[in-house]
Amino acid sequence: MKIKVAVVGATGIAGQQVLASLDNHPTFEVAALAASERSAGKSFADAITDPDSGIRRWYAAGSNPAPEILALPVQDAKGLDLRGIDLVFAAVESEAARELEPIYARHVPTVSTARPYRMEPDVPLVIPGVNLEHLALINEQKRRRGWRGFIATLPNCTATGMAITLKALEPRFGIDCVMVTTMQGISGAGRDLPALDIVENIIPYIPREEERVQIETRKILGHLGEGAIAELPIRLSATCTRAGVIAGHTEAVSVGLKKPASPEDIIAAFQEYGTEFTRLGLPSSPRHLITVHRDPMRPQPRLDRDVEGGMTTSVGRIRPDEVLPNGIKYLLVTHNTAMGAGKGAVLLAEYLAHAGYLRG
Numbered sequence: 001m002k003i004k005v006a007v008v009g010a011t012g013i014a015g016q017q018v019l020a021s022l023d024n025h026p027t028f029e030v031a032a033l034a035a036s037e038r039s040a041g042k043s044f045a046d047a048i049t050d051p052d053s054g055i056r057r058w059y060a061a062g063s064n065p066a067p068e069i070l071a072l073p074v075q076d077a078k079g080l081d082l083r084g085i086d087l088v089f090a091a092v093e094s095e096a097a098r099e100l101e102p103i104y105a106r107h108v109p110t111v112s113t114a115r116p117y118r119m120e121p122d123v124p125l126v127i128p129g130v131n132l133e134h135l136a137l138i139n140e141q142k143r144r145r146g147w148r149g150f151i152a153t154l155p156n157c158t159a160t161g162m163a164i165t166l167k168a169l170e171p172r173f174g175i176d177c178v179m180v181t182t183m184q185g186i187s188g189a190g191r192d193l194p195a196l197d198i199v200e201n202i203i204p205y206i207p208r209e210e211e212r213v214q215i216e217t218r219k220i221l222g223h224l225g226e227g228a229i230a231e232l233p234i235r236l237s238a239t240c241t242r243a244g245v246i247a248g249h250t251e252a253v254s255v256g257l258k259k260p261a262s263p264e265d266i267i268a269a270f271q272e273y274g275t276e277f278t279r280l281g282l283p284s285s286p287r288h289l290i291t292v293h294r295d296p297m298r299p300q301p302r303l304d305r306d307v308e309g310g311m312t313t314s315v316g317r318i319r320p321d322e323v324l325p326n327g328i329k330y331l332l333v334t335h336n337t338a339m340g341a342g343k344g345a346v347l348l349a350e351y352l353a354h355a356g357y358l359r360g
Protein backbone atom coordinates (compact mmCIF):
# COMPACT_ATOMS: atom_id res chain seq x y z
CA MET A 1 0.00 0.00 0.00
CA LYS A 2 1.26 3.47 -0.85
CA ILE A 3 2.17 6.04 1.82
CA LYS A 4 -0.63 8.60 2.03
CA VAL A 5 0.50 12.21 1.99
CA ALA A 6 -1.01 15.65 2.48
CA VAL A 7 0.39 18.63 0.55
CA VAL A 8 0.02 21.90 2.44
CA GLY A 9 0.58 25.03 0.37
CA ALA A 10 -0.59 23.01 -2.63
CA THR A 11 -1.69 26.14 -4.51
CA GLY A 12 1.76 27.78 -4.37
CA ILE A 13 4.86 27.37 -6.51
CA ALA A 14 6.71 24.96 -4.23
CA GLY A 15 3.54 22.99 -3.38
CA GLN A 16 2.70 22.57 -7.07
CA GLN A 17 6.22 21.28 -7.70
CA VAL A 18 5.56 18.69 -4.95
CA LEU A 19 2.32 17.69 -6.68
CA ALA A 20 4.02 17.41 -10.08
CA SER A 21 6.75 15.23 -8.55
CA LEU A 22 4.16 12.96 -6.91
CA ASP A 23 2.27 12.28 -10.14
CA ASN A 24 2.17 8.45 -10.56
CA HIS A 25 4.67 8.12 -7.75
CA PRO A 26 5.55 4.49 -6.86
CA THR A 27 5.67 5.11 -3.06
CA PHE A 28 3.42 8.08 -2.28
CA GLU A 29 -0.21 8.87 -2.96
CA VAL A 30 -1.71 12.36 -2.54
CA ALA A 31 -4.65 11.97 -0.15
CA ALA A 32 -5.24 15.57 1.00
CA LEU A 33 -4.49 19.15 0.00
CA ALA A 34 -4.47 22.29 2.12
CA ALA A 35 -3.72 25.98 1.78
CA SER A 36 -4.85 29.26 3.36
CA GLU A 37 -8.43 30.11 4.20
CA ARG A 38 -8.55 31.94 0.82
CA SER A 39 -8.45 28.57 -0.95
CA ALA A 40 -10.16 26.39 1.67
CA GLY A 41 -13.48 24.84 0.74
CA LYS A 42 -12.80 24.95 -3.01
CA SER A 43 -11.73 22.10 -5.26
CA PHE A 44 -8.05 22.33 -6.21
CA ALA A 45 -9.15 23.26 -9.77
CA ASP A 46 -11.23 26.16 -8.44
CA ALA A 47 -8.57 27.24 -5.97
CA ILE A 48 -6.01 27.80 -8.74
CA THR A 49 -8.43 29.19 -11.36
CA ASP A 50 -9.68 32.76 -11.61
CA PRO A 51 -13.49 32.44 -11.83
CA ASP A 52 -13.93 35.42 -14.17
CA SER A 53 -11.17 34.89 -16.72
CA GLY A 54 -10.69 31.11 -16.38
CA ILE A 55 -6.96 31.68 -16.03
CA ARG A 56 -5.32 28.78 -14.19
CA ARG A 57 -2.29 29.50 -12.00
CA TRP A 58 -0.25 26.31 -12.53
CA TYR A 59 3.50 26.84 -12.32
CA ALA A 60 5.18 23.42 -12.56
CA ALA A 61 6.68 23.57 -16.07
CA GLY A 62 6.41 20.44 -18.19
CA SER A 63 3.47 19.00 -16.27
CA ASN A 64 -0.27 19.35 -15.81
CA PRO A 65 -2.23 18.67 -12.64
CA ALA A 66 -3.78 15.19 -12.79
CA PRO A 67 -7.63 15.07 -12.96
CA GLU A 68 -7.87 13.38 -9.55
CA ILE A 69 -5.77 16.20 -8.02
CA LEU A 70 -7.91 18.89 -9.65
CA ALA A 71 -10.98 17.29 -8.06
CA LEU A 72 -9.57 17.08 -4.52
CA PRO A 73 -10.95 19.56 -1.98
CA VAL A 74 -8.53 22.09 -0.51
CA GLN A 75 -8.72 22.12 3.28
CA ASP A 76 -7.89 25.00 5.58
CA ALA A 77 -4.29 24.26 6.64
CA LYS A 78 -5.10 25.08 10.27
CA GLY A 79 -7.73 22.37 10.48
CA LEU A 80 -6.10 19.78 8.20
CA ASP A 81 -7.59 16.37 8.94
CA LEU A 82 -4.60 14.08 9.57
CA ARG A 83 -6.59 10.88 9.90
CA GLY A 84 -5.11 8.34 7.47
CA ILE A 85 -2.22 10.66 6.57
CA ASP A 86 1.30 9.21 6.95
CA LEU A 87 3.35 12.24 5.86
CA VAL A 88 2.86 15.98 5.35
CA PHE A 89 4.67 18.07 2.76
CA ALA A 90 4.51 21.64 4.09
CA ALA A 91 5.29 24.36 1.53
CA VAL A 92 3.79 27.51 3.00
CA GLU A 93 4.95 31.00 3.76
CA SER A 94 7.18 31.44 6.73
CA GLU A 95 4.78 32.85 9.32
CA ALA A 96 2.15 30.24 8.51
CA ALA A 97 4.80 27.49 8.66
CA ARG A 98 5.84 28.57 12.16
CA GLU A 99 2.32 27.97 13.43
CA LEU A 100 1.32 24.99 11.30
CA GLU A 101 4.30 22.65 11.19
CA PRO A 102 4.36 21.73 14.91
CA ILE A 103 0.61 21.02 14.72
CA TYR A 104 1.30 18.38 12.06
CA ALA A 105 4.62 17.11 13.42
CA ARG A 106 3.06 16.28 16.76
CA HIS A 107 1.30 13.45 14.89
CA VAL A 108 3.04 12.74 11.56
CA PRO A 109 6.40 13.25 9.85
CA THR A 110 6.49 16.66 8.17
CA VAL A 111 8.89 17.65 5.40
CA SER A 112 9.15 21.41 5.15
CA THR A 113 10.45 23.83 2.52
CA ALA A 114 10.05 26.81 4.87
CA ARG A 115 12.42 28.71 7.10
CA PRO A 116 11.15 28.87 10.73
CA TYR A 117 12.53 25.59 12.12
CA ARG A 118 15.63 25.14 9.95
CA MET A 119 18.05 26.41 12.58
CA GLU A 120 16.48 24.74 15.65
CA PRO A 121 19.18 22.51 17.21
CA ASP A 122 17.10 19.32 17.07
CA VAL A 123 15.72 19.87 13.55
CA PRO A 124 17.65 18.39 10.60
CA LEU A 125 18.36 20.79 7.74
CA VAL A 126 19.01 18.38 4.93
CA ILE A 127 19.97 18.17 1.28
CA PRO A 128 19.45 14.66 -0.08
CA GLY A 129 22.82 13.10 -0.85
CA VAL A 130 24.75 15.74 1.10
CA ASN A 131 24.13 15.45 4.84
CA LEU A 132 21.55 12.71 5.33
CA GLU A 133 23.38 11.60 8.48
CA HIS A 134 21.88 14.72 10.13
CA LEU A 135 18.52 12.91 10.02
CA ALA A 136 19.69 11.15 13.20
CA LEU A 137 18.46 14.33 14.95
CA ILE A 138 14.92 13.11 14.32
CA ASN A 139 15.09 10.66 17.22
CA GLU A 140 16.34 13.41 19.54
CA GLN A 141 13.60 15.78 18.32
CA LYS A 142 10.85 13.23 18.93
CA ARG A 143 12.23 12.42 22.37
CA ARG A 144 12.64 16.07 23.45
CA ARG A 145 9.30 17.27 22.14
CA GLY A 146 7.27 14.12 22.82
CA TRP A 147 6.05 14.05 19.21
CA ARG A 148 4.96 11.00 17.24
CA GLY A 149 6.11 12.75 14.06
CA PHE A 150 8.92 15.21 13.37
CA ILE A 151 9.96 18.16 11.22
CA ALA A 152 12.70 17.67 8.62
CA THR A 153 13.57 20.81 6.67
CA LEU A 154 15.13 21.63 3.32
CA PRO A 155 17.40 24.67 3.08
CA ASN A 156 16.87 27.97 1.39
CA CYS A 157 16.98 27.25 -2.35
CA THR A 158 20.04 29.50 -2.80
CA ALA A 159 22.04 27.63 -0.18
CA THR A 160 21.17 24.28 -1.79
CA GLY A 161 23.23 24.42 -5.00
CA MET A 162 26.22 26.03 -3.35
CA ALA A 163 26.24 23.65 -0.37
CA ILE A 164 26.19 20.63 -2.72
CA THR A 165 29.36 21.88 -4.44
CA LEU A 166 31.07 22.88 -1.18
CA LYS A 167 30.38 19.46 0.33
CA ALA A 168 32.13 17.88 -2.66
CA LEU A 169 35.23 19.99 -1.90
CA GLU A 170 35.36 20.18 1.90
CA PRO A 171 36.51 16.64 2.80
CA ARG A 172 39.30 16.67 0.17
CA PHE A 173 40.69 20.18 0.41
CA GLY A 174 39.14 21.85 3.48
CA ILE A 175 37.36 25.20 3.17
CA ASP A 176 38.55 28.42 4.75
CA CYS A 177 36.20 30.99 3.23
CA VAL A 178 33.54 31.44 0.55
CA MET A 179 32.29 34.45 -1.39
CA VAL A 180 29.16 34.10 -3.50
CA THR A 181 27.14 36.46 -5.70
CA THR A 182 23.78 35.16 -6.86
CA MET A 183 21.43 35.96 -9.73
CA GLN A 184 18.24 34.31 -8.58
CA GLY A 185 15.17 33.29 -10.58
CA ILE A 186 11.85 35.08 -10.10
CA SER A 187 9.97 31.96 -9.01
CA GLY A 188 12.10 31.89 -5.86
CA ALA A 189 10.03 34.84 -4.64
CA GLY A 190 6.75 32.92 -4.73
CA ARG A 191 3.81 33.89 -6.93
CA ASP A 192 3.63 37.59 -6.36
CA LEU A 193 6.70 39.46 -7.66
CA PRO A 194 5.36 42.27 -9.90
CA ALA A 195 6.52 41.98 -13.54
CA LEU A 196 7.28 45.71 -13.65
CA ASP A 197 9.89 45.25 -10.93
CA ILE A 198 11.82 42.46 -12.59
CA VAL A 199 11.61 42.63 -16.40
CA GLU A 200 14.80 44.15 -17.85
CA ASN A 201 16.16 44.52 -14.35
CA ILE A 202 18.34 43.16 -11.56
CA ILE A 203 16.99 43.68 -8.05
CA PRO A 204 19.95 44.21 -5.69
CA TYR A 205 18.33 43.12 -2.44
CA ILE A 206 16.38 40.07 -1.28
CA PRO A 207 15.29 40.50 2.34
CA ARG A 208 17.02 38.12 4.78
CA GLU A 209 18.45 35.99 1.95
CA GLU A 210 22.16 36.66 2.49
CA GLU A 211 22.00 35.89 6.22
CA ARG A 212 20.09 32.68 5.54
CA VAL A 213 22.58 31.48 2.94
CA GLN A 214 25.41 32.13 5.37
CA ILE A 215 24.00 30.48 8.47
CA GLU A 216 22.25 27.58 6.75
CA THR A 217 25.34 26.61 4.75
CA ARG A 218 27.39 26.33 7.95
CA LYS A 219 24.77 24.02 9.47
CA ILE A 220 24.44 21.84 6.34
CA LEU A 221 28.21 21.39 6.16
CA GLY A 222 28.45 20.80 9.91
CA HIS A 223 29.02 17.55 11.78
CA LEU A 224 26.52 15.62 13.80
CA GLY A 225 27.32 16.01 17.49
CA GLU A 226 25.49 15.24 20.75
CA GLY A 227 21.85 16.06 19.90
CA ALA A 228 22.83 18.98 17.64
CA ILE A 229 24.96 19.94 14.66
CA ALA A 230 28.43 21.44 15.20
CA GLU A 231 28.45 24.02 12.40
CA LEU A 232 31.42 24.19 10.03
CA PRO A 233 33.30 27.36 11.03
CA ILE A 234 33.84 28.84 7.57
CA ARG A 235 33.82 32.53 6.74
CA LEU A 236 31.10 33.14 4.19
CA SER A 237 30.03 36.33 2.42
CA ALA A 238 26.94 36.38 0.18
CA THR A 239 25.48 39.01 -2.16
CA CYS A 240 22.05 37.94 -3.35
CA THR A 241 20.25 39.54 -6.30
CA ARG A 242 17.09 38.74 -8.24
CA ALA A 243 17.40 38.53 -12.04
CA GLY A 244 14.81 38.45 -14.82
CA VAL A 245 14.90 34.66 -15.16
CA ILE A 246 11.79 32.61 -14.42
CA ALA A 247 13.48 29.66 -12.71
CA GLY A 248 17.02 28.66 -11.82
CA HIS A 249 19.46 30.40 -9.53
CA THR A 250 22.87 31.24 -10.99
CA GLU A 251 25.64 31.64 -8.41
CA ALA A 252 29.23 32.87 -8.87
CA VAL A 253 31.21 31.15 -6.10
CA SER A 254 34.82 31.78 -4.98
CA VAL A 255 36.27 29.39 -2.43
CA GLY A 256 39.45 29.76 -0.37
CA LEU A 257 40.63 26.19 0.25
CA LYS A 258 42.85 24.96 3.08
CA LYS A 259 44.96 22.89 0.63
CA PRO A 260 45.90 23.90 -2.91
CA ALA A 261 43.94 22.27 -5.73
CA SER A 262 44.04 22.65 -9.51
CA PRO A 263 40.90 23.11 -11.61
CA GLU A 264 41.31 19.46 -12.69
CA ASP A 265 41.34 18.36 -9.02
CA ILE A 266 38.14 20.34 -8.49
CA ILE A 267 36.50 18.83 -11.58
CA ALA A 268 37.39 15.33 -10.34
CA ALA A 269 35.95 16.09 -6.89
CA PHE A 270 32.69 17.32 -8.46
CA GLN A 271 32.39 14.41 -10.87
CA GLU A 272 33.05 11.77 -8.25
CA TYR A 273 30.71 13.29 -5.67
CA GLY A 274 27.52 11.68 -4.41
CA THR A 275 27.61 8.32 -6.17
CA GLU A 276 26.77 6.41 -2.99
CA PHE A 277 23.48 8.32 -2.84
CA THR A 278 22.63 8.34 -6.55
CA ARG A 279 23.24 4.56 -6.71
CA LEU A 280 20.19 4.10 -4.46
CA GLY A 281 18.15 4.99 -7.56
CA LEU A 282 15.39 6.78 -5.64
CA PRO A 283 12.59 7.84 -8.02
CA SER A 284 13.31 11.62 -7.91
CA SER A 285 17.09 11.30 -7.68
CA PRO A 286 19.37 12.69 -10.37
CA ARG A 287 21.98 10.32 -11.79
CA HIS A 288 24.63 12.92 -10.88
CA LEU A 289 24.38 15.39 -8.01
CA ILE A 290 26.80 17.65 -9.92
CA THR A 291 27.15 18.04 -13.70
CA VAL A 292 30.43 19.62 -14.82
CA HIS A 293 30.72 21.72 -18.00
CA ARG A 294 33.98 22.53 -19.78
CA ASP A 295 32.23 24.75 -22.35
CA PRO A 296 32.82 28.30 -21.01
CA MET A 297 29.30 29.33 -22.08
CA ARG A 298 27.74 26.96 -19.54
CA PRO A 299 25.99 26.68 -17.20
CA GLN A 300 23.03 28.88 -18.17
CA PRO A 301 19.67 28.78 -16.42
CA ARG A 302 17.71 28.36 -19.67
CA LEU A 303 19.85 25.45 -20.88
CA ASP A 304 20.72 23.75 -17.62
CA ARG A 305 18.04 24.20 -14.96
CA ASP A 306 15.89 21.30 -16.21
CA VAL A 307 18.74 18.82 -16.79
CA GLU A 308 18.07 15.57 -14.90
CA GLY A 309 14.61 16.81 -13.96
CA GLY A 310 15.98 19.93 -12.26
CA MET A 311 17.81 17.81 -9.69
CA THR A 312 21.46 18.15 -10.72
CA THR A 313 23.62 21.20 -9.93
CA SER A 314 25.34 22.34 -13.13
CA VAL A 315 28.82 23.79 -12.65
CA GLY A 316 31.24 25.43 -15.09
CA ARG A 317 33.95 28.05 -15.58
CA ILE A 318 36.11 26.34 -12.95
CA ARG A 319 39.31 28.36 -12.65
CA PRO A 320 41.79 29.75 -10.11
CA ASP A 321 40.82 32.73 -7.98
CA GLU A 322 43.89 34.93 -7.62
CA VAL A 323 42.62 36.85 -4.57
CA LEU A 324 41.63 34.18 -2.03
CA PRO A 325 44.27 31.85 -0.49
CA ASN A 326 44.29 28.58 -2.51
CA GLY A 327 41.41 30.21 -4.38
CA ILE A 328 39.18 28.51 -6.90
CA LYS A 329 36.05 29.94 -8.51
CA TYR A 330 33.15 28.66 -10.58
CA LEU A 331 29.56 29.34 -11.63
CA LEU A 332 26.66 27.08 -10.87
CA VAL A 333 23.00 26.79 -11.81
CA THR A 334 20.54 25.10 -9.48
CA HIS A 335 16.79 24.72 -10.01
CA ASN A 336 15.18 26.58 -7.12
CA THR A 337 11.73 24.99 -7.24
CA ALA A 338 12.92 21.46 -8.16
CA MET A 339 16.02 20.41 -6.14
CA GLY A 340 15.67 23.64 -4.13
CA ALA A 341 12.08 23.08 -3.01
CA GLY A 342 9.22 20.79 -4.12
CA LYS A 343 11.03 17.97 -5.88
CA GLY A 344 13.85 18.08 -3.33
CA ALA A 345 11.19 17.63 -0.63
CA VAL A 346 9.88 14.56 -2.46
CA LEU A 347 13.41 13.17 -2.82
CA LEU A 348 14.00 13.69 0.89
CA ALA A 349 10.73 11.88 1.66
CA GLU A 350 11.80 9.02 -0.62
CA TYR A 351 14.98 8.70 1.41
CA LEU A 352 13.03 8.90 4.69
CA ALA A 353 10.87 6.00 3.47
CA HIS A 354 13.93 4.07 2.30
CA ALA A 355 15.69 4.58 5.66
CA GLY A 356 12.66 3.57 7.72
CA TYR A 357 11.73 6.99 9.18
CA LEU A 358 8.11 6.84 7.97
CA ARG A 359 5.27 4.64 9.30
CA GLY A 360 6.06 4.23 12.96
Ligand SMILES: NC(=O)c1ccc[n+]([C@@H]2O[C@H](COP(=O)([O-])OP(=O)(O)OC[C@H]3O[C@@H](n4cnc5c(N)ncnc54)[C@H](OP(=O)(O)O)[C@@H]3O)[C@@H](O)[C@H]2O)c1
Pocket residue numbers: 008009010011012013014015034035036037038039040077078091092093094096097113114115155156157187188189190191192336337340341
Ligand atom coordinates in the same frame (compact mmCIF):
# COMPACT_ATOMS: atom_id res chain seq x y z
N1 LIG B 1 9.61 29.20 -4.64
C1 LIG B 1 10.81 28.66 -4.36
O1 LIG B 1 11.70 28.55 -5.23
C2 LIG B 1 11.11 28.16 -2.96
C3 LIG B 1 12.31 27.48 -2.77
C4 LIG B 1 12.65 27.02 -1.48
C5 LIG B 1 11.79 27.24 -0.45
N2 LIG B 1 10.62 27.91 -0.65
C6 LIG B 1 9.74 28.12 0.52
O2 LIG B 1 8.53 27.37 0.32
C7 LIG B 1 7.42 28.06 0.93
C8 LIG B 1 6.37 28.32 -0.14
O3 LIG B 1 6.96 29.14 -1.14
P1 LIG B 1 6.26 29.38 -2.56
O4 LIG B 1 7.29 29.99 -3.41
O5 LIG B 1 5.55 28.15 -3.01
O6 LIG B 1 5.19 30.51 -2.16
P2 LIG B 1 3.81 30.86 -2.90
O7 LIG B 1 3.88 30.48 -4.33
O8 LIG B 1 3.53 32.27 -2.59
O9 LIG B 1 2.73 29.91 -2.18
C9 LIG B 1 2.44 30.08 -0.82
C10 LIG B 1 1.54 28.94 -0.36
O10 LIG B 1 1.33 29.12 1.05
C11 LIG B 1 -0.09 29.16 1.30
N3 LIG B 1 -0.35 30.04 2.43
C12 LIG B 1 -0.08 31.35 2.55
N4 LIG B 1 -0.49 31.82 3.76
C13 LIG B 1 -1.02 30.74 4.41
C14 LIG B 1 -1.62 30.57 5.68
N5 LIG B 1 -1.74 31.58 6.55
N6 LIG B 1 -2.06 29.34 6.00
C15 LIG B 1 -1.93 28.30 5.15
N7 LIG B 1 -1.37 28.41 3.92
C16 LIG B 1 -0.92 29.62 3.57
C17 LIG B 1 -0.69 29.70 0.01
O11 LIG B 1 -2.07 29.36 -0.05
P3 LIG B 1 -3.16 30.29 -0.84
O12 LIG B 1 -3.03 29.95 -2.31
O13 LIG B 1 -4.44 29.85 -0.29
O14 LIG B 1 -2.81 31.72 -0.57
C18 LIG B 1 0.16 28.97 -1.01
O15 LIG B 1 -0.29 27.65 -1.17
C19 LIG B 1 8.01 29.36 1.52
O16 LIG B 1 8.27 29.17 2.88
C20 LIG B 1 9.30 29.56 0.73
O17 LIG B 1 10.25 30.27 1.46
C21 LIG B 1 10.25 28.36 -1.89
